[in-house]
Amino acid sequence: xxxxxxMVDLIKKIIKEIQKxxxxxxxxxxxxxxxxxxxxxxxxxxxxxxxxxxxxxxNQQIDDLTKIYKFDTAKWLIDEKLDENKxxxxxxxxxxxxxxxxxxxxxxxxxxxxxxxEMSDFISMNFKNIDILGRVDQDEFVCFVNHMMSKExxxxxxxxxxxxxxxxxxxxISENMDLQIGYCRTCETVNYExxxxxxxxxxxx
Numbered sequence: 194x195x196x197x198x199x200m201v202d203l204i205k206k207i208i209k210e211i212q213k214x215x216x217x218x219x220x221x222x223x224x225x226x227x228x229x230x231x232x233x234x235x236x237x238x239x240x241x242x243x244x245x246x247x248x249x250x251x252n253q254q255i256d257d258l259t260k261i262y263k264f265d266t267a268k269w270l271i272d273e274k275l276d277e278n279k280x281x282x283x284x285x286x287x288x289x290x291x292x293x294x295x296x297x298x299x300x301x302x303x304x305x306x307x308x309x310x311e312m313s314d315f316i317s318m319n320f321k322n323i324d325i326l327g328r329v330d331q332d333e334f335v336c337f338v339n340h341m342m343s344k345e346x347x348x349x350x351x352x353x354x355x356x357x358x359x360x361x362x363x364x365x366i367s368e369n370m371d372l373q374i375g376y377c378r379t380c381e382t383v384n385y386e387x388x389x390x391x392x393x394x395x396x397x398x
Contacts, residue, residue: 256328258306259313267327271337271385274325279382284338284347287392288316289373293332296370308370319354335389344378351376373397 247270254266262270275283290312297305309331316334317326325337342350351374358372375395377388 258310259328261313261317261334262325262327264327264329267325267329267335268385270325271335274337274339275384280380282341282378282380283383283388284342284376284378285388285392286336286338286351286374286376287389287396288312288334288336289396290332291371291373292369315358319350347376347378
């Protein structure tokens with residue numbers, strides 16, 4: 194009889210402990226669910242704020258002549274994308290208008306500005322809206338490819354742009370003007386400056 198009482202007491206203790214653990218488990222689940230909801234709310238808010246920030250920057254950091262990003266804004270946006278994608282594929286193109294300085298000197302600012310604007314439009318038309326395009330110097334532009342592009346396609350794109358430029362000369366481009374294109378493709382953790390310098394080393398006609 195005493196043994197039975199001890200067994201009953203033990204079973205009661207076990208049941209009580211089970212109930213206690215079940216309650217603690219439920220509280221943890223509820224807290225976790227609440228935490229997940231809070232994290233989701235924060236993520237949505239961060240997305241809204243980033244969208245608002247980019248919208249404000251678009252209005253304030255656009256080059257007046259070309260209507261693309263100024264250097265500081267382009268660099269900042271590209272660095273942000275690189276930080277989000279540390280080990281994935283990344284491609285940065287650099288475009289240089291060789292001879293532009295001479296055009297400004299010999300043919301005037303109106304002529305030089307016209308060619309810069311045409312060059313900006315030419316690059317913009319050959320990349321996607323989601324790509325980050327910036328004017329980083331008087332005669333230099335960059336384009337960060339913000340979509341999937343293979344190494345082979347990057348090379349083809351470069352050669353195609355050089356071919357089109359050579360054929361069209363945009364409109365009536367000066368004979369002394371040439372387009373040079375270089376690009377950097379990497380899956381390493383890098384920043385804008387490192388990609389830019391690597392792409393500049395690949396500049397070629």
